Amino acid sequence: MILFLSVLALSVIVGYLTGGRLRRYEHRLLKWWGLAPLGLALQALPMPEGLHGTDLLIRVALFGASYLVLLIFVGANIRMAGMPLVFVGLALNALVIIPNGGMPVSRHALEASGEGDRLDELLEDPGAKHHLVTSEDILTPLGDVIPVPPPFREVASVGDVLLYAGLGWLIVSVMRGRTAGLAPASEPGRYRGKHRPGSARAAPAPSPPAEATTWGT
Secondary structure (H helix, E strand, O other): OHHHHHHHHHHHHHHHHOOOOHHHHOOEEOOOOOHHHHHHHHHHOOOOOOOOHHHHHHHHHHHHHHHHHHHHHHHHOOOOOOHHHHHHHHHHHHHHHHHHOOEEEOHHHHHHOOOOOHHHHHHHOOOOOEEEOOOOOOOHHHOEOEEEOOOOOEEEOHHHHHHHHHHHHHHHHHHOOOOOOOEEOOOOOOOOOOOOOOOOOOOOOOOOOOOOOOOOO
16 A cells, blocks of 8 residues: 555656646646546455355355446446556456456565565465465466565565556556547636637627718719
8 A cells, every 4th residue: 555655756756857747737627537436445444254165156246346347337438548558567467366366466475575474464364355476376476476675665566567557657647638538527607718719709890881872963
């Protein structure tokens, strides 16, 4: 979590240093934005901890539904800067998490990141959302195998790296006004200017009065 928050903070700082402003988010909306909190909420639900049978199926179903919702949301905004990276990162995490019923974590990565104290926790609770890599896991190179040393003391996956890079790119781009693919929020009552495109066409100037005709008698 510290790494994720640090990426967000660094992105905002870079945005300001490159001339961006957070206020540019005020009138911009992500398409189908409500799917994002829904997908994250599915992952936050309490999950059964059994390694086999019904417990495993429930965890797989919840993870699958969560990532499906998140991928639909990102896909709807795929034209935005950074979103292709976010999509690939989520997809790679889904590939390893769903079939394994959770994210496999490398013992070596935990020790190298300074999180060796988590080993006992994962050994005591093997059915949690994260578990130590076992011989039954598949696609383990996509798991949490990248150590992030202090001060972060975390482990990350290839998908996480792409996801964080895409989010950072998105934040900086919107702050700088690069908003291709981002829907503008409605701004009712906004004055468009008398002669700007979209404004009502100005009434034509009245024709001069016809010249009087003198009839002879």
